[in-house]
Amino acid sequence: MALHISAVLFLGVIVFVLVRKAGLTVWHAVICVLLGFYLAGSQMAPSIRSCGDSVADMLAGMSF
Numbered sequence: 001m002a003l004h005i006s007a008v009l010f011l012g013v014i015v016f017v018l019v020r021k022a023g024l025t026v027w028h029a030v031i032c033v034l035l036g037f038y039l040a041g042s043q044m045a046p047s048i049r050s051c052g053d054s055v056a057d058m059l060a061g062m063s064f
Helices: 002-021 026-040 045-061
Strands: none
Touching: 002 026, 026 045
16 A cells, blocks of 8 residues: 555656656646556556556666
8 A cells, every 4th residue: 555655656746857857737637646546447457557566576676
């Protein structure tokens, strides 16, 4: 659960920075959020979650 909250906060910060600095408009961000909601309710959701979990596990296993 903590990983998902961290990912949401991280992606939220990225979107905020893109809106402020990179010319992403608020409407583009809203469309991205809507796409995320529709993807979460689709048949692709388990595959997307599995991919995200795999990437998180890979990053957690790295030593710096």
